[in-house]
Structure formats: C-alpha cells, structure tokens
Amino acid sequence: MAKLEYVVFGDVQSMGPTVLNNPKLILEVFNIPGSFSFSVIVAISDVDVARAQHNFEFVLKNEDNEEISSVSGDNIEIDRDSLKNVPNEFSGFFVSLGMNNVVFQKEGVYTGYVTFDGDFLGESRIYVMATNHNEG
Numbered sequence: 001m002a003k004l005e006y007v008v009f010g011d012v013q014s015m016g017p018t019v020l021n022n023p024k025l026i027l028e029v030f031n032i033p034g035s036f037s038f039s040v041i042v043a044i045s046d047v048d049v050a051r052a053q054h055n056f057e058f059v060l061k062n063e064d065n066e067e068i069s070s071v072s073g074d075n076i077e078i079d080r081d082s083l084k085n086v087p088n089e090f091s092g093f094f095v096s097l098g099m100n101n102v103v104f105q106k107e108g109v110y111t112g113y114v115t116f117d118g119d120f121l122g123e124s125r126i127y128v129m130a131t132n133h134n135e136g
Contacts, residue, residue, distance in 0.1 A: 002116045005043035005092070007124035009112075024126070027110075032130040035101040044116055045092035049083045056095055057115040062108065069102045104128050 011021040021039070029036040042058060057072040083091045104110075107129045114121045 001046065001119055002044050002048070002092070002121060003046040003089075004114050004116075004121035005045050007043075007112055007114065007122075008041045009124075009126045010039050010041070027126055027128045028131045029104055029128055030130070030132050032107055032128070033103065033105045034130075035103045036128075037098070037100045037102070040097040040099055040112065042095040042097070042114055043092065044095070044114075044121065046089045047078060047092045048117075049078060049080045049086075049088065049091045051117070052080075053077055054117050057113075058095070058097055059113045059115075060099070060102065061111050061113065062105070063110070068104070068110070069099055071097050071099070 008023050009025075009027060010023045024038075027036065027038055040058060042056075044056075047054070053074075054076045055072070055074045056076055057070065059067055059070040061067050078091075078093055108127070109125050110128055111123050111125050113123045
C-alpha cells in the first residue's frame with residue numbers, strides 16, 4: 001500500500017507552475033475572515049507501479065471538521081518505465097497543489113487529509129493566524 005512521506009505547506013508562486021516557496025509551519029493570513037492562496041506539496045512512496053492509473057485527493061478541514069477546500073484527480077499516470085528497476089518502497093511521486101483563494105473564517109488548526117487510490121494515507125496540520133488584528 002502507498003505511504004504518505006510528507007506534506008509541506010508554503011507560499012504559492014504567482015506565475016507559472018505551482019512551486020513551493022518558503023515552507024511554513026504557520027500560514028499567516030492578512031485578514032480573517034478572508035481568502036488566502038498557498039501551495040501544498042505531498043510526497044507519496046511505495047506506489048504500485050504495475051497499476052496503470054491512480055487517483056488522489058487532498059481535503060483541508062477546519063477544527064470543526066468542516067471541509068473548506070479540496071483538490072482531487074483521477075486517472076493519474078506515473079512514468080512506469082522510469083521506475084521499472086526501482087523497488088516499490090521507493091517508487092512514488094510528488095503532488096504539487098495550488099490552493100487558491102481558500103477562505104479562512106477563523107484562526108486555528110487546519111488539517112489536510114491525503115487519500116490515494118481510495119486508501120486514506122494520513123494527515124498534516126497547519127496553524128492559520130491573522131497578521132492584521134484590528135484593535136477596536
């Protein structure tokens with residue numbers, strides 16, 4: 001079964017392909033409630049390369065277990081020829097996600113859940129905080 005190696009949150013590059021910039025343990029959002037764009041890199045190993053197509057899902061939920069954003073893909077093909085001499089435990093890939101205009105209603109811990117080929121692989125948490133606190 002596939003294995004979740006890691007999930008990394010970071011800044012999103014504004015132009016071109018999704019690239020992880022400035023890895024984060026905390027997402028600093030200017031205003032909450034407000035929307036924010038960021039990137040997520042997911043590394044998955046021990047992938048069954050004999051299988052022709054795969055599916056993937058990343059779901060981000062708030063502390064109340066409410067889904068606030070998700071990204072999924074079906075019919076994902078892996079370059080099996082480049083992995084034919086690699087042991088399955090080291091066969092895998094990275095998923096680069098651009099999470100655009102995700103609305104955060106409050107500060108707190110948010111959890112990203114990773115599913116691959118129908119199997120839940122794991123989760124990763126990130127703290128979201130406002131950088132602009134209005135002092136009423």
